[in-house]
Amino acid sequence: MNTLVRENRSSNGDRPTPEQFVAPAATVLENNDGYTLEVEMPGVNKESLEMWVENNELTILGRRSMPVIEGTRLHQESRPENFRRSFELDPSIDAGKISAKIEQGVVTLTLPKAERVKPRKIAVA
Amino acid sequence: MWPSLDRWASLRNDLDSLLEMPFWGASGRQSQLFSGWTPALDLYQNNDNIVAVVELPGMRKEDIELSLHDGTLTISGERKEEASQENGNATRTERSTGKFRRSITLPTQVDVNKITASYKDGILTVTLPKAEEAKPRQIQINLN
Secondary structure, three states: OOOOOEEOOOOOOOOOOOOOEEOOOEEEEEEOOEEEEEEEOOOOOHHHEEEEEEOOEEEEEEOOOOOOOOOEEEEOOOOOOEEEEEEEOOOOEOHHHOEEEEEOOEEEEEEEEOHHHOOOOOOOO | OOOOHHHHHHHHHHHHHHHOOOOOOOOOOOOOOOOOEOOOEEEEEOOOEEEEEEEOOOOOHHHEEEEEEOOEEEEEEEEOOOHHHHHOEEEEEOOOOEEEEEEEEOOOOEOHHHOEEEEEOOEEEEEEEEOHHHOOOOOOOOOO
16 A cells, blocks of 8 residues: 555556567655656657556656667677556555656656645644 | 685675676676676777767766776766655665766777767767777778
8 A cells, every 4th residue: 555656567458569678777765745756767868758647557668769879889788678667556646746857867757645645734723 | 714605605706707707898787896886888889989888877977987097998976866865765776876887998099088978868978089000991902
């Protein structure tokens, strides 16, 4: 209940996806107001990033545009696949208020909790 | 006193990873010789340049350091924890923070004064122009 993200590994649904993706590294932070999700997608920019919420599941898809270098590749550690990962949203999240930005290949999503679930101080009359 | 068995095991792993190193001596991503994180690095070569492409998402430009010493290019730096991480509890931490360092012995001599670097979309591209004497030369042969 408290975890924002129970990662959904079988998120392809009924549609077969022939394309292979790499799951990007993610960090999730929680505070009283909501969650912050940081996802590492080097080589992805604003134009090549897609995000959607469907059936209470958030999916982030980033297509990489890597620098094109002429010549011979002597050594490779990077993965050529695009990034994709899905997260199940905690019921406390107000899905309509999710916002996102991308900066130097890191997507930062702000997922606010719905007002009704926020901790509230009760004043003594 | 005898070093613990663990120490021997890790020394052996270090040696193993040294032996597996490719000829230009890029340290393996899983190398245990350095405790920081190791960003993915690709290396290219063409007639004019050696080009290193390094995945460094979410860095500040000023936190990336480049140096060249004895034909070895070293890319190092530190990724500081975001300010936001201080006001929240991490429920999942997969992003690496802290120091990183990668060293590559370059396959040819380069012109130190003409090295350029750019950082875009979390990818660092370092272009190292080959020294004139290291460039492949076309030889004209006159056939009679």
